[in-house]
Amino acid sequence: MNKIYIAKDGERLDTIVYKHYGTLENFSEILAFNSHLNAVLKAGDRVKMPEIKAKATKKEKTLW
Numbered sequence: 001m002n003k004i005y006i007a008k009d010g011e012r013l014d015t016i017v018y019k020h021y022g023t024l025e026n027f028s029e030i031l032a033f034n035s036h037l038n039a040v041l042k043a044g045d046r047v048k049m050p051e052i053k054a055k056a057t058k059k060e061k062t063l064w
Helices: 013-021 027-033
Strands: 003-006 046-049
Touching (some): 003 013, 013 046, 027 046
Antiparallel strands (some): 003 046
């Protein structure tokens, strides 16, 4: 289920994505969902925040 974020005047899309997901790793995917928006948003712009599954991280191997 996609969440919708209502932007405040002057917010940037990359900042919103980082605050929501904690990373910019999937920024291009979020940008594709929101291709109608500019990088600097206006008050009331609706930003679609799709659910993104976390990628598996490699665990370090240890001897103990």
